Amino acid sequence: MSGNPPVLDELIERLAKLPGLGRKSATRLSLFFLRQPEDEVRELAQALCEVKEKIKFCSLCHNFTDSDPCPRCSDPRRDRGMICVVETPGDLLALEASGLFGGLYHVLGGALAPLSGVGPDDLKIAELLQRVDVSGADEEHPPIREVVLATGSSPEGEATGAYLAQRLKERGVAVTRLARGIPIGVDLEYVDNATIRQSLENRRSY
Amino acid sequence: MSGNPPVLDELIERLAKLPGLGRKSATRLSLFFLRQPEDEVRELAQALCEVKEKIKFCSLCHNFTDSDPCPRCSDPRRDRGMICVVETPGDLLALEASGLFGGLYHVLGGALAPLSGVGPDDLKIAELLQRVDVSGADEEHPPIREVVLATGSSPEGEATGAYLAQRLKERGVAVTRLARGIPIGVDLEYVDNATIRQSLENRRSY
Numbered sequence: 282m283s284g285n286p287p288v289l290d291e292l293i294e295r296l297a298k299l300p301g302l303g304r305k306s307a308t309r310l311s312l313f314f315l316r317q318p319e320d321e322v323r324e325l326a327q328a329l330c331e332v333k334e335k336i337k338f339c340s341l342c343h344n345f346t347d348s349d350p351c352p353r354c355s356d357p358r359r360d361r362g363m364i365c366v367v368e369t370p371g372d373l374l375a376l377e378a379s380g381l382f383g384g385l386y387h388v389l390g391g392a393l394a395p396l397s398g399v400g401p402d403d404l405k406i407a408e409l410l411q412r413v414d415v416s417g418a419d420e421e422h423p424p425i426r427e428v429v430l431a432t433g434s435s436p437e438g439e440a441t442g443a444y445l446a447q448r449l450k451e452r453g454v455a456v457t458r459l460a461r462g463i464p465i466g467v468d469l470e471y472v473d474n475a476t477i478r479q480s481l482e483n484r485r486s487y
Numbered sequence: 488m489s490g491n492p493p494v495l496d497e498l499i500e501r502l503a504k505l506p507g508l509g510r511k512s513a514t515r516l517s518l519f520f521l522r523q524p525e526d527e528v529r530e531l532a533q534a535l536c537e538v539k540e541k542i543k544f545c546s547l548c549h550n551f552t553d554s555d556p557c558p559r560c561s562d563p564r565r566d567r568g569m570i571c572v573v574e575t576p577g578d579l580l581a582l583e584a585s586g587l588f589g590g591l592y593h594v595l596g597g598a599l600a601p602l603s604g605v606g607p608d609d610l611k612i613a614e615l616l617q618r619v620d621v622s623g624a625d626e627e628h629p630p631i632r633e634v635v636l637a638t639g640s641s642p643e644g645e646a647t648g649a650y651l652a653q654r655l656k657e658r659g660v661a662v663t664r665l666a667r668g669i670p671i672g673v674d675l676e677y678v679d680n681a682t683i684r685q686s687l688e689n690r691r692s693y
Contacts, residue, residue, distance in 0.1 A: 284583055286553035288541050292534040300519050311538065312577050313506050315551055319539045326532035328498040332517065334524045335494050345521055347492035371518050374491070377572050 289315075318466055341412070343388040343405045344370050353377075353386065360384040362426040366409060366445060368392050376431065385427070387412065392437035393444060399437075406445065413452050430458040434475075513658075547618070549594045550576050559583075559592065566590040566631060568632040572615060573677045574598050582637065590635075593618065595659055598643035599650060605643075612651065619658050636664040640681075 285293075288310060294333035296307035314322050331451030338344070346352070353359065367373050373386050389404040401407075409428075417424035426451050432438040442458055449456045462480035463472055472480075491499075495517060502513035520528050544550070545557035553560070559565065569590030570576050573579045579592050595610040607613075615634075623630035638644040648664055655662045668686040669678055678686075 284559050285580070286551065288534070288537045288553060292538050295531045295534050299516060301515060306563065308580060309507060309577065312503060312575070312580075314535060314538055315542060315576070322539045324534055325501045326535040328494070328501050329520060329532040329535075330530055331494045332498050332520055333523075333528045334493055336521060345492065345495065347494060369518070370521070374514060374518075397678055406626065458513075461630050 308446065342386045343408065344386060357434055358383075361423045363424055363429065364409075364412065364427075365429045365431050367431045368441070368465060372431060372433075382429075389432070389441070392432060392435065392441040393438045401444070404441075406448070409445070410448060410452070413449060413454050416454075425454055427455040427457060430456065432458075434461060515668075547613065548592045549596065549665070550579055550592060564589075567629045569635065570618065570631055570633075571635040571637050573637045574644060574647070578637060578639075588635075595638070597639060598641065598647040600643045606648070610647075612654070615651070616654060616658070619660050620657060620661075631660055633661040635664060636662065638664075640667065 292314070293304070293307045293311045296302055296310055297304045299307075300430050301311070310401065335347045336345045337347070337349060339346040339349055339354055341350045341354040344351055344353070351380065360383050363382075365376065365382055365384055366387045366389060367376065368389050370393055373388055376382050376386075387409045388408065389409070391399055392405055393399055393401065393404065413425055413428065417420045420481055428445075430442045430445055432442040432445070446456045446458075460482060461476065463469065463476065469477070498520070498596055499517045501514045502508055502516055503510045505513075540554045542551045543553070543555060545552040545560055547556045547560040550557055550559070553683070554635055566589050569588075570593050571582065571588055571590055572593045572595060573582065574595050574597055576594055581590050582592075593611065593615045595612065595615070597605060598604055599607065599610065611615055619631055619634065621628045634651075636648045636651055638648040638651070652662045652664070666689065668684065668689060669675065669682065672680070675683070
């Protein structure tokens with residue numbers, strides 16, 4: 282229909298379905314690939330396939346990994362007494378990029394969303410509780426002092442956090458969550474009301 | 488360094504080098520691929536390789552194609568008396584998407600840029616002049632009535648257009664260029680001065 286070679290149209294179609302790309306950027310990317318040396322494009326295709334072949338999920342933190350347990354879970358320099366609970370691998374990467382958390386992680390794989398049919402059994406919640414239950418049992422499972430909830434600020438994320446907090450407190454472990462408030466460097470006039478409300482409720486004295 | 492599996496980091500690195508993608512979108516895309524069914528990702532990789540294997544350049548218009556001459560150049564419904572000259576295949580696609588030009592094309596492969604070392608020999612200029620020279624010679628090469636220059640509005644595009652206009656007029660063929668002016672639906676206050684100047688110089692009487 283476009284008069285393009287069908288293989289080109291197919292590539293454009295496939296790229297246009299990727300998140301954050303529309304038809305225009307898919308077309309621009311495809312034309313870029315046409316200009317690229319064949320080796321470069323072939324190596325990108327290879328990298329795509331390898332990611333799917335080699336990457337599995339860590340049986341401990343449920344983040345993706347090429348070895349089990351993953352390098353983070355088996356790193357002796359990390360604080361095994363703290364677990365930070367996140368919804369997605371992307372959230373984990375964002376926290377890791379800050380370099381400010383030195384404990385272990387637990388990736389839930391999403392947030393509770395009863396209206397979309399996502400219940401506790403669809404997330405790695407039993408696995409999290411299990412990690413807490415076996416902690417302190419022996420050398421291999423050192424005690425967990427604290428679970429930091431870093432689920433999202435969406436209604437689903439908040440509900441998931443509240444649900445986890447309850448289940449975890451029953452087990453006698455300290456549960457905290459990331460502070461909410463005004464981001465650094467952002468003018469108050471651009472901050473939404475929900476954030477301002479939280480920043481007022483959680484205000485701190487000098 | 489990031490604690491990610493190396494195959495994942497490699498994919499992110501490669502995606503981040505693509506035009507229009509930065510590290511953040513490359514990471515988001517990579518995480519998306521991790522969640523996708525393996526088949527889908529493999530098919531995308533396959534589509535990438537096929538584009539490089541199957542697509543060549545048309546010996547007539549120098550656009551990419553999987554057959555030579557390309558389907559546009561061999562389409563009997565197109566007006567063989569008009570050639571529209573564009574810098575890149577992307578420009579050609581944009582014009583084709585409008586559905587408003589029914590002639591043939593000629594893709595230069597860029598614009599003259601003496602400061603970057605791009606001279607007439609680096610573009611398909613000799614090939615364009617050759618197309619004009621052989622036109623009208625026989626049944627296979629019908630006469631060319633008009634060459635429409637659709638090179639860019641950058642200084643390089645303008646210089647390329649002026650250079651081509653001169654070389655083409657020597658050959659006695661009619662040469663035109665796309666009109667410049669205020670785009671439809673854009674407020675004057677958002678239009679740059681160079682465009683306003685052109686729209687004044689080329690004003691039309693009612």
